[in-house]
Amino acid sequence: MFGKPSELKNFFSVKSVAVFGASRNARKVGHIILRNFVDSKFKGKIYPVNLKAKVILRQKCVKSLFEVNEEVDMAVIAIPARFVPDALEQCGKKGTRFVIIVSGGFAEIGNFELDSRIREITEKYKIQVIGPNCLGIFDAYTDFDTLFFPRYRLGRPDEGGISFISQSGAVGAAVIDLASREGYGFSKFISYGNALNVDETDLLEYLGSDKNTKVICMYIEGIKDGRRFMKVAEKVVKKKPVVVLKAGTTKASAKAVSSHTGSLAGSPEVYSAAFHQSGVIEATCLEDLFNFARTLESQPAPKGKRVQIITNGGGYGILSADACMKYGLELAQMKAETIEEIKKQVPDYAVVSNPLDLIGDADTQRYKIAIEGAMNDSNVDMIFVIILYQSPLVTPDIVDVITEAYDEMKKPIVAISTGGDFTEVHSTALQANGVTTFTYVKNAARALKMLFEHYRKR
């Protein structure tokens, strides 16, 4: 890129935006982008660029940027590839330095000629480009986005600490939609496609200094300059965790990578080594990426990897113990005085060990006793609370008990519940309070092992 990565913040603070390809046809990408601006909290000026239409969505159209008298901070280009050079020329002459090219049809389909033409124009006018072949950006704090997905189809998540850089638009969009349904907070989302002159490393560096971003997630298919990425990542991870999902790690998928965004997939082992050496956390699937990010965002640093399992179902406790061992955690051994203290307060048929089985008739009070015991025992580094809401004695105030323990921020505590709608309601309530919840214990074990490894290296 031309300037400093910190200049990328300008993409998120524009006061005026032009939309090339704004259309009256509600199914067209340009129309949806325009509509999303109009429907959002965005207070700035909007200029639809359209040769024929006079007004679209109550916004007065212009035939070209030259008709606009005031400055245009940013342009979103969503027109067929062959018209993109002309639109860029307009931006250049007008002084618009921040452009998102949504259109595809460049390097990713082998059209290198068109690719170098737009490259020349951006270099001539020093235009920072996100894309082409991308979704652009989304900011949960300002409700500003260039995504060409209608809001009723793709929910926008609430404000939070997770930011997501994605080479692929679809992967990013799906995660955003999921996050919005599950109630996880987001800061910024940037889909950068072919990375004409703003690449993954520039974006990483920028988000590293973005104050709303607490955790950075990345979905990448290839890295342009590996050494530069490592150097920047080493600096950023000192400030906030970075989780990466690298796609194209098998022979079959590596081929698909080059035809997707025109990048080289490279050797997966070398990528893993580079991530490891620069302190970046590697996720091996989308599920991990998502789980790791929300765990990192909300959980405190663990002192070790000894887990205390608290459950109201014996079988579920054993499954949890298996998962802990399988994914590299250990089972904690609570102190004798803690065990004695808990035993005094729970029925004698409860198994005060690890797993700590409170038995199927456990009520919220029994959970409270067990959680407090584990929380105050220095032999316990993290707590898995398994709640099978199917049992009628578990009352909704269990949400408060777990939230209170979590709010102390003394050690990681996660809630694991598998079940149907009734269970889901409680998990969502916990999640809304900031507590990390899991449906399957495998994911909890993987996420907490990651958390342990991450802070161990600090």
Place this chain on the structure above:
Amino acid sequence: MKKDPVKMLSVAESQKKLEKFKVKFAKSKTAKTAAEAAKLSRQIGFPVAMKIISPDIMHKTEAGCIETNIKSETQASKVFRQIVSNALKANKSAKIHGVLIQEHVNGQEVIIGGKKDVQFGPVVLFGLGGIFVEAIKDYSIRIAPVTPAEAKEMIEEIRGRKLLEGMRGKEPANKNALKKLIVSVGKFISSEENFLELDLNPVIVNSKEAVVVDARIIYSS
């Protein structure tokens, strides 16, 4: 795709370069005649290994140009003649620079490799020798140069690490020497211009030291 022309260094040339980075090689000498082979073998000390020195014989084992466990002067002269004759059988116009006579070092075979990655530049590879790297892909990789801590991780990361800890009555390998060797290789490949590939195979590691037995370095020219 057109392949770039490459330049491959001989063992002796590789040794000269790597010794500047404190990489230790097995003691070796070059014999030009059978009589010299006998004399030099005795000087190095039995048993020794012998190997053809020729840029024109690629697969030395298959061509019968490597022999190990040579225990006497008579055997050394005989093996010398055999190896040279086998080399000419494999390639009758092969240029032969002599026969390398090398001390036999006991211990665990490991491999240390290096290559230039398209995105990340020089990377170091470590694995157990023999079948382990190729057949079961048991190796670790780091971007070069590597810190001593990273080299240690590389050793601890492989699945077959127990073989270095002295299984079945074998003495444990000197992991510290191995670690230092990995660090040296990382430094070396990071500082070489036009570096493409390096192969230290095998490296023998025992309780005392880590010694390179064979080496190959490739540069883009």
